[in-house]
Amino acid sequence: MRRFERMGVTIVFRKELADHLGSRRYLVLFALILLLSTMSAYQGVLYIRDRPQAGFMAIFWGAQFGFSFTYLMVFFGPIIGLALGFDAVNKERTSGSLSVLLSQPIYRDAVINGKFLAGVTALSILGVSTITIMSSLATTLLGFGPGAEDLLRITLIAALTILYLAFWLGLGLLFSTVTKKTSTSILMSIATWLLCSIMISIIAALVANMIAPIPMPSGPGANMTRLFESPEYRELIQRRFTIQSNIQRISPAYLYNEAVQAIMGRAGGFFFIGPGGGSPFRSLDISQALTMSWPQITAIAVGLVACFAASYILFLRLEIRPGG
């Protein structure tokens, strides 16, 4: 009987995966990400040609116009994950296919597990193929490929990207389990997306400005340069930055960005200003990078587990009735 129990999950998984891979929603997002990321890889190639010391990994961050890969994921990641999860349960509840499904000889958790695994697989296909295509394109254009260490970094980035997308899928799944209508869960998803990828940085900046305002030198004799070079000013900027990043760490997108920047070997990237204000490109080796990004990775993983566990428990307790 064990075999048959596993079969339930496998069958749900296969159907859901086929649904995803054939769905317009998934294909449109996939095409969009693929298009934007090849464009960003191309810009990365141009960047590397100008500065050969930048290294192969620059294809992921070296885009000067538009989005780099990390930025793409910060911005579109939530919408991709949420899009695959937000109606997974409630759509079947309202349509009445869930009660038909659960009248079959399977355990209830086979349904939620199968749906989640299918979503993760679809997201992995998207993430891995995007990264693979970017790397192969860059290799062709540059005439050289990633070294062994770069390959390891790329693999880590791919794994982290899957984890990150899976988190959003889990959140979408939770939304689809707690709400009865897909119109509600889609609104929750859009609100979350706006909050986590756009609003949070604005909110963080506003709060930082309230807590640590930048003094505006006044009077005819004020010397701007003196102010900017003073240690107090530098300390103030540092404090503002700390406040901002701590607020933004609520958003998994920000955590993901921090972790990926570290894995790419950039201690000071877009969001980092070294304490000494020195070079923003202090490079990290892989173990340093992992140590540094471990808290972020853990936080995303914990978030994923929490979302999935909550949807799982709620789903098992769901009262299956016509019309919800």
Next chain:
Amino acid sequence: MPQPIVETRELTKYYGEVKAVDHLNLTVYEGELFGFLGPNGSGKTTTLLMLMGLTIPTSGTATVAGYDIVKESKEIRRVAGLLPEGAGYYEDLTARQNMDYIGQLNGIPKPEREKRIKELLEAVGLERWADTRVEKFSRGMKQRLGIAEVLIKRPKIAFFDEPTIGLDPQGVKEIRDIILRLNREEGLTVFYSSHLLYEVQQTCRRVGFIRNGRLIATDTIENLSKKVAGAEGKTLEFELTEITPKLVAEIRAIDGVASVEQEGLRLYVYMERDRSREVSETITKHGSVILLMRPREYSLEDIFLKYYEEV
């Protein structure tokens, strides 16, 4: 002696204060077409969900095909099919793909699955639409697909929850014919839940009346009808050429006549014992002519309401 296939013992489900199903004791036998009749909100759906292991009873037990509804619910879903109230399908898949998914979930190997899908789509008259997406289907077609999905597992018993709700008369007839045929020709045990008296009467022989979660009566429609009539005594309806107050008074005076009601030229005579002969003699003696004389018929609605009023 027919074997019981569904047996409930004091089966109870509370939703907070609401007693959706209240100490239900019910037996359904193999091969029968059992009607489960009750107004909306009487607990029919809740009962079916419990029997399929889709919701846990508050107390009491039940078995379906010998399996316990709590401990062995997955086994029940292997041998029992449910067409849920308001059942839905995957709109962007074809009828065949929908059925194939359900067939796979029942562990039916591919060649056998394909064979059954073909047979069943024919049986419910959907063979021409096998490769059409379900989104194009009418309600009646979807409901027939639902029946085919229930049958793909070759169930020992099929539960249908309000299978004709929202269908046009033609659709209702098609569903009813399919269910009757399955029961007669394939010997499928059918548990048919509905709030429509007429429909249950047309389809089922034995009926359980449920109201407010309680089973009020279980019997054949004829017996239920007789019981209501019996409890009421016998009533005769007359149409006469002339009715005088004296005539009415005299009929009333006959031993065994409980009461007489007049409605224009009609008389309704309620008797504790059969006094038809005496009553008609009295009428003739008074010089009135009997144009019509018949026992009062109880319509199904009367029976239905009678049972619901009593408890």
